[in-house]
Amino acid sequence: MVERTKEIVNMEERPLIEHLRELAYRLKRIFISLLITFLIYFMIGVQFITTSLPFPFFGLKYILVTIPYLYPSIFNSIAVQLTQVFIYDELPKGVKLIIINLFDPLFASFYISLYLALFTSIPIIVREIWAFIAPGLYEHEKRLLKSTLIPAFLLFALGSSFAYFILIPLMLKIVLIYAKALGPAVLSTLGLRSFISTIMTLMIATGLAFELPLIMTGLTAMEIVKSTTWLQNWRWGVLISFIIAWIISPGTTGGIIETVIGLILSSLFFVGAIASKLVEKKRYIKQK
Template sequence: MTDASTDTGQPLIAHLLELRNRLLKAMVAIFIVFLCLFYFSRELYTLVAKPLMDAMPEGTNMIATGVASPFLAPFKLTLYLSVFAAMPFILHQAWAFVAPGLYKHEKKLAVPLLASSVLLFYAGAAFAYFVVFPLMFQFFTAIAPEGVAVTTDISSYLDFVLALFLAFGLAFELPIAIVLLVSTGAVTVKKLSSARAYVVVGCFVVGMLLTPPDVVSQTLLAVPMWFLFEMGLLAARLVEKKADQPKVN
């Protein structure tokens, strides 16, 4: 692929072959990481299950209701973690494929956005694990009716936490979404600033939907989202100012 400013066009087959090579490299990277992590799959599952295990009543344990669950649950977790860990390399391959077709000013914006998106997603997942999970599972185990033993199935637990990792990771991408909306002209910083009150309410609504129905955990998600919204506005102002500057030939 060549730069968009000098692109004379390439046969479709050449682009498809390059795309195939990029996908193969990404798959190989995931496979290599998976091989490195698979030996520790049980330890990794124990680590992910720790927030729930710490909150469960003494003498209770998680259970496996499926015949193959003791193997499949750690296997699935290791596969997801492999993709998670290899994400910087995967995004690098995606960038290497599309970058030659971008203009210089688009490249200057895309590189920091890609790097920031990875870091913010990791930050969201870490926030969920270290802050939200302990509070959430303490709440769930505390409200169990009398006589009900909390013995969560390992596969159900894994599906639950993976969904939350994804939800919090995506929620922390809010600044990236704001910068993209402003840079494409879909919305202005002034309009977003005027809607700040609605955004704050929306943050608490999202916090209510993604966390248990208690004020503490809802606030723990809503406040960081509000902070990320403000950071997104700050970054978008810089992008907007730079776009308004006259270009020097």
């Protein structure tokens, strides 16, 4: 209680205009970082050169080393190279990509560059947001937020990986089965822009959805929601999980993908409820 009183006393009340200026400054830095990283992925390509270097150890004269180098290129940028990876990894055999609109390849590179810029700028974005809100937080709230940064990043990466390696291949295979069932008169084709935007949307949405246990645990740790509340309202949690699954799924698989995502999110809800119970129990023991 004494520590909390000291924190309140040490807080300096600042005029609203100063907060707005500070917010604009932080948003400007985030925008610049996003712009720079976006341009790198959109306009810079990468190649790997294998060369031999002197290595007079362990009886060896030379050792092969792979060295990456960057070069300016819009037509073979990192985004274009990643688009090729998506096509070879995710596109089922028998499905052909087509260009429906003239600028579809450009938009595909744009989507991927934007996703990569967001993903790689997360440390800067978090740092700027933290610098803006930290002065108004108590010490225990600062410690709590700091402890969630790495888990939040890992959960987002896990969700995106789940979408890339499991959801998207499953969805495309189901779509291909439906297309073949219609007979040889229906060609199995897919628009390039639609293909890339679907992958990016699912990876981002699933990555954010995987943050559910962390959000639940954080609300309990900040004494906003009790752990018993999560468990008592598990039916609402399951219902909301399936609603989120319906929102983020493409809706072209007859409910299969929606059911898979809903079950995964429901499981994450129960994981968050159990984690909240453990956090609450740990806090109770610490207070005693």
